[in-house]
Amino acid sequence: MSKRHDKLGIKQTIQKHWMDYVVKMMLAGLKEKEIRVELDEFLATQKQSGGTGQRGKKTYGMAISILASWFAPDKDLITFRDHALALIRNENPRNWLPYHWAVISASYPFWFNVSKQTGRLFNLQDQITQAQVLCRLKEQYGDRETVARNARYTVRSFVAWGMLKDSNVKGCYEQCKTTAISEPNLTILLYEAALCADKEGKAVLGLLKSNPAFFPFQLPVLTGDYISQQSNTIDIVRYGLDDDLLKLKYL
Structure with a gap:
């Protein structure tokens, strides 16, 4: 990459x-x-x-x-x-x-x-x-x-x-x-795009939600468990006490 x-x-x-x-x-x-x-x-x-x-x-x-x-x-x-x-x-x-x-x-x-x-x-x-x-x-x-x-x-x-x-x-x-996003799968796609744009292909979910790159959009709140259930390309790793780390599987 x-x-x-x-x-x-x-x-x-x-x-x-x-x-x-x-x-x-x-x-x-x-x-x-x-x-x-x-x-x-x-x-x-x-x-x-x-x-x-x-x-x-x-x-x-x-x-x-x-x-x-x-x-x-x-x-x-x-x-x-x-x-x-x-x-x-x-x-x-x-x-x-x-x-x-x-x-x-x-x-x-x-x-x-x-x-x-x-x-x-x-x-x-x-x-x-x-x-x-x-x-x-x-x-x-x-x-x-x-x-x-x-x-x-x-x-x-x-x-x-x-x-x-x-x-x-x-x-x-x-x-x-801003464009309101209601479709969870589109939100996950946007998150995956952000991971692709990151050299390490990973990001903490809490920071990803508030990433200023998403300024054109209003994104719904998704949990790490939900993303894990819906996505075949993103791994979820528990990060700290109350957050999740999202990692691309194909890196």
Whole structure:
């Protein structure tokens, strides 16, 4: 998993309807090669801003690599992706956002980390700036232009997905209304995505529940015993007197 944790990958703003399009093709039974052909034609006219117009192949090729989180994930994420696809099959498309968030977070931990730093800032203040998010990310990834550029694209993706909204001041954002999650299995999927985004693949349940990366969502309370009963991919280990440690089985 180390290579995945080292890559940034978010090289342009990702629109939610692009992700929807991929999932609809997968649910229709299209294979990877067919999806790539369809995306090649579709994205040629889709701009990062959400509008339409001609684009260079190199530009939309970057988007395809991120969308591949669904249709061509790393080998160790295939089971996770298959589970996400099984859950989303019975979900209304207007409720697909948390599934997309989970799949990208698992494949690109940088996405998860930008979300975490964003959530931490919202725990302290009502408005945040791009510069504040970047400052926190530099501590983890170093002061590189690629970090700044990928962070900007990730934040703009959050805006495009309706998780953040622009304030009256350029580069300043407010949090949108959170998405209430009532489905326990989706909550477990989000937790598993967080474990995939962690290099060690483990986290204390109490800390996982309050992880600021989940700022776009309202999650129900689940016990370690319940997660253990429902999940085939997460081990539960008693941690201390009153908490549980969640560990990925496939690490």
